[in-house]
Amino acid sequence: MRKQILVVGGGYVGLYAARGLRKLIRSGEAEVTIVDPRGYMTYQPFLAEAAAGAIEPRHVVAPLNRVLRGAKVLTGKVTHVDHDRRVATFQPVKGRPYEVAYDIVVMAAGSITRGLPIKGLAEHAVGFKTVGEAVHLRNHVLAQLAAAASTDDPEVRRRALTFVVVGGGFAGVEALAEMQGLADDTLRYHPGIAREELSWTLAEATGGILPELHESLGEWTAEALRKRGVDVRLNAPIVSAENGVATLSDGTTRDAGTIVWAAGGRPNPLAAASGFPVDRIGRIRATEYLTVDGLPDAFAAGDGAAVPDLTNPGAFTAPNAQHAVRQAKLLARNLVAYVRGRKLKAYRHAYLGSVAGLGHHQGVAQVYRIKLTGFLGWLAHRAYHLAWVPTFNHKAKVLADWTLAMFFRREAVQLGGLEHPETDFQEALAAAPAQAQAGRAA
Ligand SMILES: Cc1cc2nc3c(=O)[nH]c(=O)nc-3n(C[C@H](O)[C@H](O)[C@H](O)COP(=O)(O)OP(=O)(O)OC[C@H]3O[C@@H](n4cnc5c(N)ncnc54)[C@H](O)[C@@H]3O)c2cc1C
Known part of the structure; x- marks a missing residue:
């Protein structure tokens, strides 16, 4: 029977793991569902250039349904994972939450911004x-x-x-x-x-x-x-x-x-709240095979996982894109091996x-x-x-942005109104009756 693989999070780990799976898995072996609240992967190292207008913001994100054809993409949040029952509660962007059943789960929800109780x-x-x-x-x-x-x-x-x-x-x-x-x-x-x-x-x-x-x-x-x-x-x-x-x-x-x-960030609290084994700071306890320690049918990698660093015994791999991408690629191969009942490979990567x-x-x-x-x-x-x-398409667009920037000045127009497009319309509506009344009075 086809295994249902649920990937929670469509960032570096989720996107690269799902993409690897799509290439490696035989039709009929498994079906992949990926969940992300935004529906796109963000290439975070280029956010600063996007903020500066050196790269067009649309070029630093990769839409999951375009990059992962063949996988089922759900846009919304996983709010809880009940691994004993092999179901995740999914809150779509619109409508009621519902349960998504799976055979194997990949926990790849990364980290969230670290907040501190600082006034103001x-x-x-x-x-x-x-x-x-x-x-x-x-x-x-x-x-x-x-x-x-x-x-x-x-x-x-x-x-x-x-x-x-x-x-x-x-x-x-x-x-x-x-x-x-x-x-x-x-x-x-x-x-x-x-x-x-x-x-x-x-x-x-x-x-x-x-x-x-x-x-x-x-x-x-x-x-x-x-x-x-x-x-x-x-x-x-x-x-x-x-x-x-x-x-x-x-x-x-x-x-x-x-x-x-x-x-800085802190591990996504979803894993701890769902009862997955986590370390002192809330990272999922993973093995070097990128499985969740002590849990069958569960994998984890990236910023939200404590993966043993085999090149530095006793330490864990750092939360960065370099490890996330490489772990994701091995994760895909290990998932295929797991589905086929074969031996998994250990993650080993010396920091470049x-x-x-x-x-x-x-x-x-x-x-x-x-x-x-x-x-x-x-x-x-x-x-x-x-x-x-990720993708040739995005590489070409980023390169084109840089090339254009060599010949033309960057745009200095601020489009803050885009963040609140309703304001002008609401002002116009609020002014309309007054104008009409003024017109009648005259
Ligand atoms: C501004 C910035 C600059 C950076 N620059 C560098 C750099 O120069 N070099 C470097 O190596 N690293 C850099 N990093 C770190 C790097 O981006 C991360 O290490 C990498 O993104 C980790 O991959 P991940 O898949 O674990 O998490 P992410 O890529 O963050 O992906 C997690 C995904 O999970 C989704 N998610 C969250 N909650 C849920 C939920 N409840 N249900 C479903 N999905 C959920 C999120 O929407 C997100 O798409 C930078 C990070 C930032 C923020």
Whole structure:
């Protein structure tokens, strides 16, 4: 009988595992269902470039039903997995929840933004994990510059030109660097604003930035950002964002019109809430074969799983795209082996190093022992990430965006109205009776 394989989450692990399965499984062996609340996979390493307008946001996401033809794609959330009964509760985007039965489950719901109980954070900060947040940020930065150029109130102007990014990992550093690039480019259309008026602060809780790279590259990056006028604050976690004023533990305060929260993620709570075995921080306890420890018919990988790192005994693989993609590919092969009753293979991958883009044609890269900074680091960042963009179609579109950017200035138009398209219509409706009455009175 055909096995029903349910993949929970359509990110790196879900998409690559389902795609691998589709290639490897024989018709009649298994049917794949993949569930994701958005219906597309987000290529997160390019979110910063999407936020800066260097890449079109649609090009950093891959629609699951297009990439995974042959698989059943359900758009909505899995809210609970009852593994004893082999059913998942599925909440579609519209309509009532219902149960989806399966024989084998793949837990690939990744991580969620890590929240901390900091006053004012929820009201005044924006996260940086989704394409929606990236689009919002781009519109927001452009709107802040326009607001600063148009106000006659110095306080309003100063606030609009103050930007704080919390978190010195990939996400925070790249977001700040690319946002600054966007703002710098846009200043040519606001001749009344001097570059020195813009205030950029990177707040990091530990003693260094880019912990994913060699310490010297983190130091190089901090120095490069400082030369660009960024106030890089180390050992300075944010302690309050009340009234939009970012207060850091070292006493620094910034009355900021923009606070970006990029202080890391935590494993998706779905697994723990569903009774899967999890470790201290909520990652699913996985084996090196990418099965869930002690549970038959259950697999897990990626940011939400604690997968033993066989190249570093006692440790677990880091939550990054490099491991997620490679684990997904092996996961597909192991699922096929499992369905066929064959031996599974263990996951072993020695970390290759990493890359980060800093806008302004600068970047840092570490590939094995080779360290690159500046323009070469930037080229390595682009080449590395382009290679991992899923589908040829998306690779070509990203490459086209970059090529066009070499010949034309980036668009500096803010389309924040897209986020609330109902506003104009509602204003028009509200004004209509008044106009009609005024017309009758006249
Ligand atoms: C801004 C940013 C920049 C990054 N840059 C880099 C980088 O330069 N290099 C690098 O190696 N790594 C980078 N990463 C990390 C990398 O993107 C992750 O390690 C990788 O995405 C993990 O893959 P995953 O499949 O485990 O999770 P994800 O890719 O996050 O996928 C999880 C999926 O599960 C879905 N989901 C969530 N809840 C549910 C639910 N209840 N039901 C169904 N589906 C659900 C989500 O919608 C999502 O699509 C970056 C991350 C971010 C946020």
